Amino acid sequence: MTTENTPVTPKILREETIIDVERVSFWYGGRAALKDVTMAIDRQVITAFIGPSGCGKTTLLRLINRMNDLVPQVRMTGTIRMNGVDIYGPDTDVTRLRRRVGMVFQQPNPFPKSIYENVAYGPRIHGVKSGVFLDEIVERCLRRAFLWEEVQEQLEESALGLSLGQQQRLCIARAIAVEPEVLLMDEPCSSLDPVATSRIEELMLDLKDDYTIVIVTHNMQQAARVSEYTGFMLKGELVEMGVTDAMFTTPRDRRTEDYITGRAG
Amino acid sequence: MGSKWSKDDALIWLSGGALVLGFLMVAGLILVIVVHGLGRFWPQELTRYVMHDGRVVLGHETSRASVRTTGSTGERSRAYRLRVRTGDRRLYPQEYIWLEESGVAGRDAPREAVVVEQVRGGDLFGYLDSFEDDGVVVARGYDAVWAHYRERYPELERLRRQQALSIVLTSTDGRRHAVSLASVQRIYAPNTMTAWTSVRHYVGSAWSYLWAPPRDENRLGGVYPAIFGTAAMVILMSVVVMPFGVLAAFYLREYGRPGPFLNAVRIAVNSLAGVPSIVFGVFGLGFFVYFLGGTLDRLFFPADLPEPTFGRGGILWCSLTLALLTLPVVIVAVEEGLAGVPRELREASHALGATRFETLWRVVVPVVLPSILTGLILSVARAAGTVAPLMITGVVAFSAELPVDGAWPFVHLEREFMHLGFHIFDTGFRPDGGEAFLPMSYTSTLLLLAIVVSLNAAAIGLRSRLRRRYSVAAA
Ligand SMILES: Nc1ncnc2c1ncn2[C@@H]1O[C@H](COP(=O)(O)OP(=O)(O)OP(=O)(O)O)[C@@H](O)[C@H]1O
Ligand SMILES: [Mg+2]
Numbered sequence: 001m002t003t004e005n006t007p008v009t010p011k012i013l014r015e016e017t018i019i020d021v022e023r024v025s026f027w028y029g030g031r032a033a034l035k036d037v038t039m040a041i042d043r044q045v046i047t048a049f050i051g052p053s054g055c056g057k058t059t060l061l062r063l064i065n066r067m068n069d070l071v072p073q074v075r076m077t078g079t080i081r082m083n084g085v086d087i088y089g090p091d092t093d094v095t096r097l098r099r100r101v102g103m104v105f106q107q108p109n110p111f112p113k114s115i116y117e118n119v120a121y122g123p124r125i126h127g128v129k130s131g132v133f134l135d136e137i138v139e140r141c142l143r144r145a146f147l148w149e150e151v152q153e154q155l156e157e158s159a160l161g162l163s164l165g166q167q168q169r170l171c172i173a174r175a176i177a178v179e180p181e182v183l184l185m186d187e188p189c190s191s192l193d194p195v196a197t198s199r200i201e202e203l204m205l206d207l208k209d210d211y212t213i214v215i216v217t218h219n220m221q222q223a224a225r226v227s228e229y230t231g232f233m234l235k236g237e238l239v240e241m242g243v244t245d246a247m248f249t250t251p252r253d254r255r256t257e258d259y260i261t262g263r264a265g
Numbered sequence: 266m267g268s269k270w271s272k273d274d275a276l277i278w279l280s281g282g283a284l285v286l287g288f289l290m291v292a293g294l295i296l297v298i299v300v301h302g303l304g305r306f307w308p309q310e311l312t313r314y315v316m317h318d319g320r321v322v323l324g325h326e327t328s329r330a331s332v333r334t335t336g337s338t339g340e341r342s343r344a345y346r347l348r349v350r351t352g353d354r355r356l357y358p359q360e361y362i363w364l365e366e367s368g369v370a371g372r373d374a375p376r377e378a379v380v381v382e383q384v385r386g387g388d389l390f391g392y393l394d395s396f397e398d399d400g401v402v403v404a405r406g407y408d409a410v411w412a413h414y415r416e417r418y419p420e421l422e423r424l425r426r427q428q429a430l431s432i433v434l435t436s437t438d439g440r441r442h443a444v445s446l447a448s449v450q451r452i453y454a455p456n457t458m459t460a461w462t463s464v465r466h467y468v469g470s471a472w473s474y475l476w477a478p479p480r481d482e483n484r485l486g487g488v489y490p491a492i493f494g495t496a497a498m499v500i501l502m503s504v505v506v507m508p509f510g511v512l513a514a515f516y517l518r519e520y521g522r523p524g525p526f527l528n529a530v531r532i533a534v535n536s537l538a539g540v541p542s543i544v545f546g547v548f549g550l551g552f553f554v555y556f557l558g559g560t561l562d563r564l565f566f567p568a569d570l571p572e573p574t575f576g577r578g579g580i581l582w583c584s585l586t587l588a589l590l591t592l593p594v595v596i597v598a599v600e601e602g603l604a605g606v607p608r609e610l611r612e613a614s615h616a617l618g619a620t621r622f623e624t625l626w627r628v629v630v631p632v633v634l635p636s637i638l639t640g641l642i643l644s645v646a647r648a649a650g651t652v653a654p655l656m657i658t659g660v661v662a663f664s665a666e667l668p669v670d671g672a673w674p675f676v677h678l679e680r681e682f683m684h685l686g687f688h689i690f691d692t693g694f695r696p697d698g699g700e701a702f703l704p705m706s707y708t709s710t711l712l713l714l715a716i717v718v719s720l721n722a723a724a725i726g727l728r729s730r731l732r733r734r735y736s737v738a739a740a
Contacts, residue, residue, distance in 0.1 A: 065616060067612060067615065067616060070611075070612065070615060072523075095618045095619065095620055096618065097618075098615060098616055098617065098618040099617065099618030102616065102617070103612075103616035105609060105612065105613065105616075107609060109607070109609035109610060109612070109613045110613075111610060111613065111614075111628055112610075112631070112632060113631070121614070121617060121619075121627070122617040122618065122619075124627075125617065125618065125619045125620075125623050125627070126618065171613070174613075174617065175616070175617070178617055178618060
């Protein structure tokens, strides 16, 4: 999928790295939301970001697929590269980038269309016209999202009639229907009950064989359960990032320890 | 503290009272319109008044007024006067007369009294005398004439062309009046009607009100051309205003960069909504009729000049004027709809790699479709009820031609046309013999009111459907 012909040498040259963020700061109007964040995200693992509310997790996530382009009066410095190519560079096609970096939002947000049309939306706008192809894509993605069994009889019914957990899995199916490389998930379970949450977690573990998953969560147990790497953010700074188990057992920074043990945040 | 409470109470009573008063006034107005507007089609009994002075009058009472009189000795008393409709001026000197109630010796409802509705002219009240063919009496007496008429009624349309057939009526004072069958719309004897025939009469009258052309200078008959003209104009207006309004709203909400320019446009749109409608009429006359129409005439119809083709009032100019008038309605409704589209939906679409246009077209437009329809219905309701600007841009009280007919090129945008709102104005404010037109005015008011109310109800229904859709999304 990578056809960019202007390779830029990334600072952190590791084979596994798919996204690297270098000295990124970000402002909404005059207010800083991210301060000098540097990190790398590896291929086909789950990376989690934790931190108290308002620390900039969503902002960081939305920079990776340039969703913040849609917000007026913002400013960014630093570089974000995907496969070594600056995604804020002049040659980047934003819609192509977003197709490669899918996103699942905090609140399930299916389109007010049928279940089928929700999944077929992405492929359709990227030029798939054949009904047979679309049928095939819809079924594959719904199966992948563990939703097929539940909805195969009601594909033409409105997606808004599904339960919240089903809607969120539908949103995941919709996101993977455009075959992204990276899946950004912003607190995907925050509006779900424990059963639905564990289904989504199962799904993530299943998907990581094919996708790079970046998840933002408030739930530290969730981060511990599903992720290989975890980053801890505080007031716009990335305080610490490392292997999940190590981070939860032996945090290097006092602030991380305070947050994990519940003394702050 | 006590005084504060009583102030609050006073305010509550004041505002509550104002509300109740307003409600009662609206309810009363609607009641008056409904009673007068719907009662008109019911066959009214014909009463024969025999006066003490020997006069005999046939007609029906339309109102009863009290008058104070002062007798010769100075004592005051109250007397009543009856307003009686006596039928067409061709048979009687006046259509409406006053009768002193004290002068009435007796009254009854003769069963042989009939109403003859004429194709042109008003209703005649009288007694059936005879049926004549070319001056030769073929039937005489109420029953015979009635039987004869009933027998021929099915082929009335054809018989109309035979000038020779006529029905002779006698008036209460014994004068005879021959009515050619050609000019008879229908004859009925209200005093012999049963409940069932009355209902049939009612439905028939109401039906022909909707589907027949007007008679006797809009006083009687139907309003079909006015309904047709109103509908045609409103459709034409919608075709013009919808694309402009929707595009303007999309620009304001989706593409325009917030700033002084956008604010200026918004203020302009809101001001447009507050401009008196007659100002739009003046603009329409000056710009559309004289300037655009005059230019069109000079370019395309120079042969007909100085007789104007487009350079005078017509349905096209009326529609364009109303399109301007209702533009803010559409813009505001659609903008409101766009503002209600959840940001999450747009983001979901963008996150899948959709462009801005794809997002608008595939996600936003389907969601705002109900708002667009709401805008359409509200603007149509507004347009259907606006009269003032039309009076100077092409509406007429009576027009024999419809703006769409079988003659090439079928759609005649330059034609003057009839309009329901103007019809009400025309029938409601006649300086002379005004009361003869009032029943028509009431019915047309009711019709227009019904149209506007049902359009607004449709808009409200659509909007609540839209809301429900979002409450599902938010659940
Ligand atoms: N669209 C916006 N406009 C202005 N300020 C914003 C906007 N979005 C976020 N912010 C601000 O940026 C800061 C970081 O917000 P962000 O949403 O990234 O935090 P978060 O870590 O995701 O918080 P939460 O856990 O509550 O979702 C906050 O102070 C927030 O108020
Ligand atoms: Mg967040």
